[in-house]
Amino acid sequence: MVVVGGITRLTHSGLSISNYKLISGTIPPMNDTEWQEAFNLYKQYPEYQKLNNQFTLQDFKDIYFWEWLHRVIGRFIGLVFFIPFMYFLIKKQLSKSTVKKSIILLCLGAFQGFLGWYMVKSGLVDNPDVSHYRLAAHLTTAFITFAYTFWVALDLIFPHKKDVNKAFRNLIRLSLTILLLQIIYGAFVAGLDAGFIHNHWPMMSEGKFMHQTVYIEQSPLYKNFIEGKSGVQFVHRILAYIVVVLILLIWKKSKKLNLTTYQSKGINSLLIIVCIQFLLGVFTILLQVPVWLGVAHQIGAFFLLSAMTFTMHRFSK
Numbered sequence: 338m339v340v341v342g343g344i345t346r347l348t349h350s351g352l353s354i355s356n357y358k359l360i361s362g363t364i365p366p367m368n369d370t371e372w373q374e375a376f377n378l379y380k381q382y383p384e385y386q387k388l389n390n391q392f393t394l395q396d397f398k399d400i401y402f403w404e405w406l407h408r409v410i411g412r413f414i415g416l417v418f419f420i421p422f423m424y425f426l427i428k429k430q431l432s433k434s435t436v437k438k439s440i441i442l443l444c445l446g447a448f449q450g451f452l453g454w455y456m457v458k459s460g461l462v463d464n465p466d467v468s469h470y471r472l473a474a475h476l477t478t479a480f481i482t483f484a485y486t487f488w489v490a491l492d493l494i495f496p497h498k499k500d501v502n503k504a505f506r507n508l509i510r511l512s513l514t515i516l517l518l519q520i521i522y523g524a525f526v527a528g529l530d531a532g533f534i535h536n537h538w539p540m541m542s543e544g545k546f547m548h549q550t551v552y553i554e555q556s557p558l559y560k561n562f563i564e565g566k567s568g569v570q571f572v573h574r575i576l577a578y579i580v581v582v583l584i585l586l587i588w589k590k591s592k593k594l595n596l597t598t599y600q601s602k603g604i605n606s607l608l609i610i611v612c613i614q615f616l617l618g619v620f621t622i623l624l625q626v627p628v629w630l631g632v633a634h635q636i637g638a639f640f641l642l643s644a645m646t647f648t649m650h651r652f653s654k
Contacts (some may be wrong), residue, residue, distance in 0.1 A: 339412045339639050341630040342479070345407045346527055351398035351467060352460045354408070363412060365405050375401065384465035402574030411453065415446055431433045438489045445482040454477055469528025469564075476524040477517065480639065484646045491650045495599075501652045505590060509652055512583040513645050519576040520638055528575050531566040533628040538619050547571060577618055584611045587648075610641045 345351050354362070355378055366372040376595050378395045379385050385392065431439065454473035526532050535541040541548040552558060554565035561568035584607050587627050593602045614637035621627075621634045 338407075338414060339479070339483075339636060340632055341403065341407045342476075343635040344628060345403040346472070347626070347628045347631045348400060348403055349384075349409075350403035351457060352382065352465065353379060353380060353404045355382050355457075357454050357457075359364070359412075363409055365401070372398065382461050382465070383463060384460065385502070387465045407531065408453075411450060412631040415450070417418050417423060418442065418446060435489070435493070435526055435587040440484075440494070440527065442482070442486055442489065445478065446475055449475070449478045467528065469525050472528035472569065473521050473524035476527075477521050480520055481517075483639070484548070484642055487643060487646050488650060491647065498654050501654065502594060504647075505587075505594065508583070508587060508590065509645070509649050512580070512587060513649055515583060516580055516642060516645055519580055520642065522569060522576055523635070523638060525569045527631075529564075529566050529569055531570040532622060532631070534566055535570055536622055536625050538622055541567070541571065541574070542544075551642055577615060581611055581615055597651070600648070600651045603644060603651050606644040607641070607648055610637065613637060614641050616639045624630055 354375075356362075366375050372394060376394055379397060384412045389396070422443070426436065426439075452471070452475045456467050459468035459471050460466050535548055537543060540546055541551075548567050548571070550565070550567035551571045552561055552568070554567050555561045562572050563569065588604055588608050591601075594600075596604070614634070617630065617634040617637045621630045626631060
């Protein structure tokens, strides 16, 4: 789902299906007439009228595929969760705690589906692009839904937790918070296409750590850092350094603790994945966001959140 979602965004396929049909939308157009009807519907909206009016039917089919696949996988995930959940619930094989957690997961999944459509709607009015705020909400909720799913699974795998160093646990919590903020800014970068500018590293441009457009692009000033392409990319760069430093600090401080095998594996995986993710980010900028590298960078964030969630769980009471 993460891979296909990344491809859908990077190929600008997200606005190819301009309606939402929960059941019938599972089946794509099956003949020339249905394809032409779908294409004609697409022509009524700003993306075709302002950007893609040179599109042929085959071009439309190419972008339609990724959005359709993204939606179908979303429906499939819902079924994969809901049907077994109802089965185990009827068979009374779930504890009260697990039932509560599963209901939260069910609500998160439903909310995520709503956010997906809410995001698409923002690109069907005047501006032929989705709101980067809604894109960030959609992506972040997806990551949080996964992280909580993983946490529930870890609760079942490791029912017994141990006392831990509170200061160290708080450091991991801080790191998780900053990582989530970084994921939000990654979505901002994607939503604003901010990765296609300032394609230098470590400087934003030749000889400049901060490009002047970071602070003059928008007014008032704070909008530069939430709506300006340069400002959003700059914040994303800075947060990357902070995440790396925090994980290095976790790794260093862990050397003074008596760790279990799983705690040690969690911290080591954090260190390895954050190094890979940082390199992926650098090359994504330098190469001006090729689709495969943009997707790899998004998957890297997914695995980094996975490692952080696992480590956090192993240091929780």
